[in-house]
Amino acid sequence: MGKILSIANQKGGVGKTTTAINLAASLAVIEHSTLIIDVDPQSNTTSGLGIEPRSVTNSIYEVMIGGTDINETIMETEMPHLDLIPSHINLVGAEIEMVERNERERILLKSIEGLKDKYDFIIIDCPPSLGLLTINSLTASDSVLIPVQCEYYALEGLGQLLNTIKIVRQHLNRNLEIEGVLLTMYDTRTRLSNQVADEVKRYFDDRVFSTIIARNIRLAEAPSFGKPAILYDATSAGSKNYLSLAREIIQNNKKMFKSSPLLSKS
Numbered sequence: 001m002g003k004i005l006s007i008a009n010q011k012g013g014v015g016k017t018t019t020a021i022n023l024a025a026s027l028a029v030i031e032h033s034t035l036i037i038d039v040d041p042q043s044n045t046t047s048g049l050g051i052e053p054r055s056v057t058n059s060i061y062e063v064m065i066g067g068t069d070i071n072e073t074i075m076e077t078e079m080p081h082l083d084l085i086p087s088h089i090n091l092v093g094a095e096i097e098m099v100e101r102n103e104r105e106r107i108l109l110k111s112i113e114g115l116k117d118k119y120d121f122i123i124i125d126c127p128p129s130l131g132l133l134t135i136n137s138l139t140a141s142d143s144v145l146i147p148v149q150c151e152y153y154a155l156e157g158l159g160q161l162l163n164t165i166k167i168v169r170q171h172l173n174r175n176l177e178i179e180g181v182l183l184t185m186y187d188t189r190t191r192l193s194n195q196v197a198d199e200v201k202r203y204f205d206d207r208v209f210s211t212i213i214a215r216n217i218r219l220a221e222a223p224s225f226g227k228p229a230i231l232y233d234a235t236s237a238g239s240k241n242y243l244s245l246a247r248e249i250i251q252n253n254k255k256m257f258k259s260s261p262l263l264s265k266s
């Protein structure tokens, strides 16, 4: 049984997509079969993995709104062990189209149920909102990873996110866990980064990952080449940080993988 992990924070630009792509690529590199699902109409994960979103005919939109079989939307990527379900700009209208549907919060859950056995990890990149797409992702997930940018107002809005997680637990998915809070875009040269890191650790305590993602230009450049950083520059600090995050997550989930022969390879 695989683990389904949402990357969520309604704040824009905190590193959700960068984390989704590079965490998924790192898990794949250590030979854990991984699927990444782009649930953001901006489709940055899709383009960041080298797929032109406009060229996609079968996206997560067709699955959630059109009832297309999810297996028909799975695309292979340049990396072994890493598959993608792409997004499409049409997803912008999906939240409105879902409103009238029965069990509208469980559409994604029902669509991906059958994939859990095929992958070790399913990573879902959420849009920067707490609307129905994010609710669907949280309802379908075992856990949520919350990226927090080491910037002013880092903690702003997190209360709202935690409250949404609580509501999802109460009404839709009582097993939803917090996988961890990830500090991103950390700049060792600034006192601000340190201050934010301390504040986030005070607030979230042991739920903050030991791995911290540094600000690294290679992570920002790689998407324009349609590659995860590890394929663009494997020696970069950014690639190494995300590999370390993947190892930390595998370590934290050791119990889950007891039955998986793949773990012995990592």
Ligand SMILES: Nc1ncnc2c1ncn2[C@@H]1O[C@H](COP(=O)(O)OP(=O)(O)OP(=O)(O)O)[C@@H](O)[C@H]1O
Pocket (backbone or CB within 6 Å): 011, 012, 013, 014, 015, 016, 017, 018, 019, 040, 042, 044, 126, 127, 128, 184, 185, 186, 213, 214, 215, 216, 217, 219, 220, 221, 238
């Ligand atoms: N560690 C990092 N070092 C340098 N640049 C980074 C890093 N992480 C993310 N970025 C850059 O910051 C910007 C925002 O990152 P990203 O797109 O991952 O955030 P997001 O939370 O997915 O945004 P959105 O809310 O719009 O979906 C991007 O240009 C990305 O390349």
Ligand SMILES: [Mg+2]
Pocket (backbone or CB within 6 Å): 016, 017, 018, 040, 042, 044, 126
């Ligand atoms: Mg994004």
